[in-house]
Amino acid sequence: MTEDKKKKHLERLRQHQAQRSTGEDAARGGSSNSKPSAKKPASRNNNTKQNGGAKKTNRIQTNGMETHRGQAIRASRRTHEMADKLIEIHNVQEISPERRANVKPLTDKEVLRLTPLGGQDGIGEKNMQVLEYGDTAVVIDCGMDLGIDLPGVNFGIPDASYLDKIKHKLKGYIITHGHLDHIGGMPYVVPKYPAPIYGSHFTIGMVKKVMGDRERGVEVENFEPEFVEMNMDNHEKLKLGDFYVELIRMTHSIPDSSAVVIETPLGRVINSGDFRLDPEPLDHRPSDVERLKEFGKDGKTLLLMSDSTNSQKEGRTPTESTLEPSFHDIITKAEGRVFVASFSSNMNRIQMIINAAVAAGRKVAIDGRSMLSTLELAVKLGTIKVPRGTVTTLKSMPNLPDREVLVVQTGGQGELNASLQRMSVGEHQYLKLKEGDTVVISSTPIPGNNVRYDQISDDLIRLGVRLYRAPTHKVDGVGPLHVSGHASREEQLELIDYVKPKYFIPIYAGPLHRKYHMENAIYNGGFDSRNTFMLDAGETMDFVNGVAKYGPKVPVGTQLVDNTGSLVPSVVVKDRVVLAEDGVVTVIVTVDRKSGRLLTSPDIITRGFIYMRDNAELMDGIRNELKRAVNQRFKRVELDRFKQELKDHITHFLFEHTRRSPMVIPVVNAIGSNGKSQIKPKPKPDASH
Numbered sequence: 040m041t042e043d044k045k046k047k048h049l050e051r052l053r054q055h056q057a058q059r060s061t062g063e064d065a066a067r068g069g070s071s072n073s074k075p076s077a078k079k080p081a082s083r084n085n086n087t088k089q090n091g092g093a094k095k096t097n098r099i100q101t102n103g104m105e106t107h108r109g110q111a112i113r114a115s116r117r118t119h120e121m122a123d124k125l126i127e128i129h130n131v132q133e134i135s136p137e138r139r140a141n142v143k144p145l146t147d148k149e150v151l152r153l154t155p156l157g158g159q160d161g162i163g164e165k166n167m168q169v170l171e172y173g174d175t176a177v178v179i180d181c182g183m184d185l186g187i188d189l190p191g192v193n194f195g196i197p198d199a200s201y202l203d204k205i206k207h208k209l210k211g212y213i214i215t216h217g218h219l220d221h222i223g224g225m226p227y228v229v230p231k232y233p234a235p236i237y238g239s240h241f242t243i244g245m246v247k248k249v250m251g252d253r254e255r256g257v258e259v260e261n262f263e264p265e266f267v268e269m270n271m272d273n274h275e276k277l278k279l280g281d282f283y284v285e286l287i288r289m290t291h292s293i294p295d296s297s298a299v300v301i302e303t304p305l306g307r308v309i310n311s312g313d314f315r316l317d318p319e320p321l322d323h324r325p326s327d328v329e330r331l332k333e334f335g336k337d338g339k340t341l342l343l344m345s346d347s348t349n350s351q352k353e354g355r356t357p358t359e360s361t362l363e364p365s366f367h368d369i370i371t372k373a374e375g376r377v378f379v380a381s382f383s384s385n386m387n388r389i390q391m392i393i394n395a396a397v398a399a400g401r402k403v404a405i406d407g408r409s410m411l412s413t414l415e416l417a418v419k420l421g422t423i424k425v426p427r428g429t430v431t432t433l434k435s436m437p438n439l440p441d442r443e444v445l446v447v448q449t450g451g452q453g454e455l456n457a458s459l460q461r462m463s464v465g466e467h468q469y470l471k472l473k474e475g476d477t478v479v480i481s482s483t484p485i486p487g488n489n490v491r492y493d494q495i496s497d498d499l500i501r502l503g504v505r506l507y508r509a510p511t512h513k514v515d516g517v518g519p520l521h522v523s524g525h526a527s528r529e530e531q532l533e534l535i536d537y538v539k540p541k542y543f544i545p546i547y548a549g550p551l552h553r554k555y556h557m558e559n560a561i562y563n564g565g566f567d568s569r570n571t572f573m574l575d576a577g578e579t580m581d582f583v584n585g586v587a588k589y590g591p592k593v594p595v596g597t598q599l600v601d602n603t604g605s606l607v608p609s610v611v612v613k614d615r616v617v618l619a620e621d622g623v624v625t626v627i628v629t630v631d632r633k634s635g636r637l638l639t640s641p642d643i644i645t646r647g648f649i650y651m652r653d654n655a656e657l658m659d660g661i662r663n664e665l666k667r668a669v670n671q672r673f674k675r676v677e678l679d680r681f682k683q684e685l686k687d688h689i690t691h692f693l694f695e696h697t698r699r700s701p702m703v704i705p706v707v708n709a710i711g712s713n714g715k716s717q718i719k720p721k722p723k724p725d726a727s728h
């Protein structure tokens with residue numbers, strides 16, 4: 040606040056307080072007609088007439104405020120509208136059992152229906168689809184959305200209430216791979232709509248981990264999920280109701296990723312999963328192109344749904360093997376300790392780093408809970424090979440010569456409290472970074488993480504370490520340090536060409552990336568533009584006699600999960616957004632029920648609004664307003680009405696003096712004349728407005 044503004048503000052406060060006696064006197068005299076003070080400037084008279092005119096005497100008098108009550112209410116409404124908008128972006132749905140799809144369940148055997156319940160609004164966004172026909176329905180993937188930036192919200196899960204309609208015919212969950220945006224919703228959805236879970240060896244391992252993740256706070260009590268592991272290499276086919284399901288090996292950035300092939304009575308449906316067509320992945324298990332090509336030969340592939348993540352990237356995604364020399368170079372040549380940050384589930388990358396460490400005579404420690412548990416799983420399942428004696432504990436690292444230390448860690452996105460971030464600010468329990476250390480960030484920032492990514496890089500440079508980062512590897516003077524796990528445009532076209540579908544629907548990304556994918560198919564792949572569709576979450580695509588058309592809409596949305604793993608109602612999150620914007624002011628008055636007199640001086644508690652000590656005058660002003668309000672109105676109206684008036688009045692008063700609209704919570708303790716306390720419980724925040 041400038042000096043000038045501050046003076047004006049104080050002047051207004053003083054005038055205000057000078058006027059309050061008028062109001063109090065009026066109330067004591069039993070009349071609610073305020074007589075404007077003679078000292079008041081003319082302009083104030085006008086305002087007072089407007090605010091305190093005959094029509095509006097049935098509430099606490101505004102006593103000469105410059106702003107209108109309406110302005111204050113509108114300002115407060117704007118904050119609430121902003122909160123609503125922030126929540127609407129994610130299409131947040133209440134956790135209500137009443138919410139039901141107003142769609143007739145499919146019963147006839149002429150329609151095959153595809154319904155995305157998520158995954159079509161962005162990359163890494165709670166992927167989930169339903170495919171149904173007659174008495175058979177299957178769910179493909181059931182992920183979580185980690186990209187939700189709302190206060191106290193950890194992630195979102197799909198609103199799966201549509202499954203209520205079809206749970207009687209749900210034959211299974213078929214999972215493409217073990218990334219959280221494909222499996223993270225399962226602990227919430229599967230117990231509610233139980234059915235066996237199908238997936239590859241490593242995928243089932245990851246699903247078991249997520250379903251039993253007590254530390255995440257996920258409760259899957261009294262529920263034993265049924266798991267069915269499928270063999271991709273012998274092209275095992277399983278019958279689920281009227282469907283036959285097969286998994287096809289695809290290269291991605293987590294072991295045992297797969298495409299899903301479903302033979303239905305009305306044609307073959309293929310979901311690519313997340314994929315790329317890397318011919319030389321480190322585990323020597325490339326995408327099963329031969330099998331994919333077979334599906335293109337019989338003309339029975341009705342529909343291909345394919346991963347659109349990299350549809351804005353020209354050419355091909357480079358093969359993973361291009362990274363190997365870079366890691367060998369850095370890890371062998373470094374004189375001091377080496378730290379490599381990577382995605383926690385990218386086991387091929389971690390295998391590559393471990394191989395380079397072994398070649399350079401270094402011991403390896405893993406830092407990061409999710410990385411360690413995934414690595415343990417990968418070792419147990421034989422997906423990754425670690426020579427005996429290579430991996431050691433983080434604790435023992437400080438005892439080794441620098442030349443023998445290598446730490447693989449989480450936090451390659453700059454995530455707060457992940458291993459690398461704690462090291463970058465010197466808050467790591469065992470290891471302090473120092474000059475002579477080498478840090479490698481083996482990931483590029485996911486959209487939205489750029490700020491943190493750059494912040495952590497700055498912090499690392501400040502510590503004097505040698506830093507190599509994937510996006511700047513050329514400038515840093517080393518080879519490539521990261522490749523994407525997703526197909527670029529050429530590979531996307533190749534997949535369409537392999538399986539030769541009649542219809543093509545781009546999936547697993549927002550409209551922009553899906554549109555790029557679709558146009559790539561039409562203009563560069565020669566795909567018939569009439570046979571490719573944009574399909575949003577909640578829309579359905581019906582295939583009748585081999586012809587696709589949009590079907591009815593079903594309810595979709597996001598349910599929010601907090602850090603304890605519990606679902607949070609959107610009204611609570613909305614309150615948090617409002618609080619984050621302007622803070623909260625709680626006013627507490629204790630009143631003698633009989634006499635209507637204040638028994639103690641009113642209390643004011645603020646959080647995130649203003650610093651009380653620097654604003655003693657404003658606090659006094661609020662206190663005086665509270666006293667005046669009690670004197671004027673407490674005995675005249677019902678308690679609930681009084682509280683509402685108090686809330687409106689203090690909101691207006693605060694807006695008048697600060698132009699802010701904090702959430703105001705009035706607490707009125709009415710003490711009975713018999714001496715017993717009749718203190719009303721403090722209202723819940725969501726009930727007070």
Ligand SMILES: [Zn+2]
Nearest residue numbers: 216218291313
């Ligand atoms: Zn993935």
